[in-house]
Amino acid sequence: MRKNPPAALTEVNAVDRHFVTSLQKGLDVLTCFGRQHSRLTLSEVARLTGMSPASARRSLLTLEQLGYLNSDGKRFWMQPRALLVANAYLSSRPMPSLAQPLLDALSERTRESASLGQLLDNDAIIVGRSTARRSLSAGLGIGSRLPAYCSALGRVLLAGLPPQEAQARLRAMPRVALTRQTIFSVPRVVELVQRCREEGYATNDGELEVGVRSMAVPVRDRQGQVVAAMSIAVGVERMGMHEFRDAFLPMLKRARDTLVARLFPG
Incomplete structure (x- = not known):
C-alpha cells in the first residue's frame, strides 16, 4: 500500500x-x-x-x-x-508612507538623518529615510542595504529573532571589518544583540563609516514581533555617544511609538 x-x-x-x-x-x-x-x-x-x-x-x-x-x-x-517596481512597494504598503512624515519630523528636530529598515537576508534594507542638511552617509537612500551584523538597524532586527536563529544567521553571513572599529566576531555581535534585547535599542560607533554614530530601536506589531527598526545617525564631532543617547533616544522612541500607534491602531 x-x-x-x-x-x-x-x-x-x-x-x-x-x-x-x-x-x-x-x-x-x-x-x-x-x-x-x-x-x-x-x-x-x-x-x-x-x-x-x-x-x-x-x-x-x-x-x-x-x-x-x-x-x-x-x-x-x-x-x-x-x-x-520600487514604487509599487512604497505606494502599496502602509509602513513606508506612515513612517515618512515621522522620519521627516525627527530629522528636522535633530538636524540629523533618520531611517526605517527591515531585515532582508543578511542585511537591513532601508524602506524609509529622511536626510537633514547636515548630511551623513551620502550614498544611503531607500533601497540601500546595511550589513546586519555591524549596523544599529541590523542588530535591532537580529534581536527580534529567536536567539538561536539570530546566532545561526550570524555564523552563516559574511562578516568583515569595514572600519577599524567594526565588531564582527560572532561572540561579540551575539553579546551586542542580546544587550539590545535587554535594553531595547542598539548602537553603532564608527563601525560602518568612520566618524558616524547611529542608534536604532525596534518597531513591534500587536503580537510583540519586530517588524522593522527606526534609527538616527550623528557625526562624532557633534556629540559623544552618551550625549547622543541621552539627547536623541527619547525622541527616537517617541517617533517609533507614534508609528506603531498608526500602524496598529487600537
Whole structure:
C-alpha cells in the first residue's frame, strides 16, 4: 500500500512546480545593479548573480527590450522604468508612507538623518529615510542595504529573532571589518544583540563609516514581533555617544511609538 508523502514534502513539491526560474534570474539581474555597480558588462552580471553567461545574456536582453535596462552594446545600466517596481512597494504598503512624515519630523528636530529598515537576508534594507542638511552617509537612500551584523538597524532586527536563529544567521553571513572599529566576531555581535534585547535599542560607533554614530530601536506589531527598526545617525564631532543617547533616544522612541500607534491602531 502506497503511503501519502509528508505534508512538508508536498508543499515543497507544489512550490517547485510553480517556481519560475527565469523570473528569479531576471530579478537577480535587476538587483545586482547599485551605486558601486552602475554600469555592468555581461561577464560582471554573470559573476555577481552566479548565473551562466548564457542565462545572464538572455535576462539582460529581455530586460533591455522591456525598457528596464539600456545598453551601449558592451555595458548595461538601469532605466527609470525600474522605479515602477520600487514604487509599487512604497505606494502599496502602509509602513513606508506612515513612517515618512515621522522620519521627516525627527530629522528636522535633530538636524540629523533618520531611517526605517527591515531585515532582508543578511542585511537591513532601508524602506524609509529622511536626510537633514547636515548630511551623513551620502550614498544611503531607500533601497540601500546595511550589513546586519555591524549596523544599529541590523542588530535591532537580529534581536527580534529567536536567539538561536539570530546566532545561526550570524555564523552563516559574511562578516568583515569595514572600519577599524567594526565588531564582527560572532561572540561579540551575539553579546551586542542580546544587550539590545535587554535594553531595547542598539548602537553603532564608527563601525560602518568612520566618524558616524547611529542608534536604532525596534518597531513591534500587536503580537510583540519586530517588524522593522527606526534609527538616527550623528557625526562624532557633534556629540559623544552618551550625549547622543541621552539627547536623541527619547525622541527616537517617541517617533517609533507614534508609528506603531498608526500602524496598529487600537
